Amino acid sequence: MGSSRLIDMLQEHPGQYISGEEISRRLAISRTAVWKQIEKLREEGYEFESAPRRGYRLIRKPEKLQNVALLYALQGCTTFGQRIKLLETTVSTQEEARSLAESGSPSGTLVLAEEQTGGRGRQGRKWYSPPGKGIWMSLLLRPEQQPLSFAPQLTLLTAVAVCRAIRRVSEVDAGIKWPNDILVGGRKVCGILVESVGEDELIRYCIVGIGMNVNLEGSELPTEVSSIATSLLIEGGQRIDRSVLIGEVVREMEQLYELYRSEGFAPIRILWEALSVTLGQRITVKTTGGDLTGTAMGLDSTGALALLDESGENRIIFSGEVQLGG
Ligand code: BTX
Numbered sequence: 001m002g003s004s005r006l007i008d009m010l011q012e013h014p015g016q017y018i019s020g021e022e023i024s025r026r027l028a029i030s031r032t033a034v035w036k037q038i039e040k041l042r043e044e045g046y047e048f049e050s051a052p053r054r055g056y057r058l059i060r061k062p063e064k065l066q067n068v069a070l071l072y073a074l075q076g077c078t079t080f081g082q083r084i085k086l087l088e089t090t091v092s093t094q095e096e097a098r099s100l101a102e103s104g105s106p107s108g109t110l111v112l113a114e115e116q117t118g119g120r121g122r123q124g125r126k127w128y129s130p131p132g133k134g135i136w137m138s139l140l141l142r143p144e145q146q147p148l149s150f151a152p153q154l155t156l157l158t159a160v161a162v163c164r165a166i167r168r169v170s171e172v173d174a175g176i177k178w179p180n181d182i183l184v185g186g187r188k189v190c191g192i193l194v195e196s197v198g199e200d201e202l203i204r205y206c207i208v209g210i211g212m213n214v215n216l217e218g219s220e221l222p223t224e225v226s227s228i229a230t231s232l233l234i235e236g237g238q239r240i241d242r243s244v245l246i247g248e249v250v251r252e253m254e255q256l257y258e259l260y261r262s263e264g265f266a267p268i269r270i271l272w273e274a275l276s277v278t279l280g281q282r283i284t285v286k287t288t289g290g291d292l293t294g295t296a297m298g299l300d301s302t303g304a305l306a307l308l309d310e311s312g313e314n315r316i317i318f319s320g321e322v323q324l325g326g
Contacts, residue, residue, distance in 0.1 A: 019055035073247025091118040097138035107142035165248035175277035187230035287320035
C-alpha cells in the first residue's frame, strides 16, 4: 500500500531523482521507512538507481502479467484460455487448477502464477519457479470420451505447441527431448507435466502444467539446476513479453487439439518427430525395469518411443528418463 504510493511518486517524474527527504515528507514516513520500502520493491523486481544527496530514480518496473494483456494475447482462441486465474504467488498452479476442476470450472480454464513456492515436476521432483520471469501455468482440459492413454499423447502435443510457440516469438532453436522436455543447446528451458483424473477407464479431466524459463538471467537460475537448465533470455539475448508467448502456446495447443480430435495422433506424431532432438541419437533410457541403450528411431502410433537396442531388437518404451548419448 505504502510502496504503491512511492512508485506513483517516482513515476510522476520519469527518469528524475527524488530525494529521500522529499519522499519521507510527502509520504509522512521516516527516512528508514523509505529505505525499507525501496528494498522491498527491489525484491519485487523494481530497479532503482540511488545517489548520495540526489535520492532515488526508477530505472525499470517488473513486467507483471496482467489480465488485459493476456486477453489481448489470447485473441482468436475460442475455448482454451477463455477463463483465466492469475495469481501473484501459489504453491503450485497444478493444485489450483485441480480445485477449479473439482468445483466445475470449464475446459480451457487457465491458471497462471508469477511465482510458485512448491512447483513440481514428475515423480515429486521439484520445479523451480522464481517470481516474475517465467511462465508457470496449468491448463484444465475435459476431453470427451478419451481413454486414459490420451494423457501421454497430450504431453507430446503440448511439447509441439510449446516448441512452435518459442520458435515463433524468438530466434531460439528449441527442440523436444522425449517425452516432456524442451531443450535449447542441450539444456532444459521448459518442462511439461500432464496429470489426469479418470473414472471407468475414461479421463474426467487433465491438467497440463507448463513451466518455462523466460526472462531469467544466468545468475537467477538456482544453482541446483544451473548446469542443466537455461532460459530464453540466456539463449536468445532478448527479453520476451510473457503474455505474447503465453498467447502463442495456448493458441497452438487449441489448434493442435482440434487437429487431434479430427485426425487423431498421426499428424501430431509427424510434427513431434520434426521437432525432436532425440530421434536418430544414441540414448540411454532409465525405466522401472532397468536401463536400455540404443538408437531412438521414432514414435509408434500411440506416442511411445521406438528404440533399436544394442542387440538389434526393437523395443517400445512407454515411460522413462532419456539421457542423450549412452
Ligand atoms: P521433470 O520431472 O521432467 O523435471 C524436473 C527436474 O528438472 C528437476 O528434478 C530439476 O533437475 C530440473 N528443474 C527444476 N526446475 C527447473 C527449471 N526451472 N528449469 C529447468 N530445469 C529445472 C518437468 O518435470 C515438469 C515441470 C512442470 C512445471 C509446471 S510449472 C506449472 C505447473 N505447476 C507445477 O507445480 N508444475 C507445473
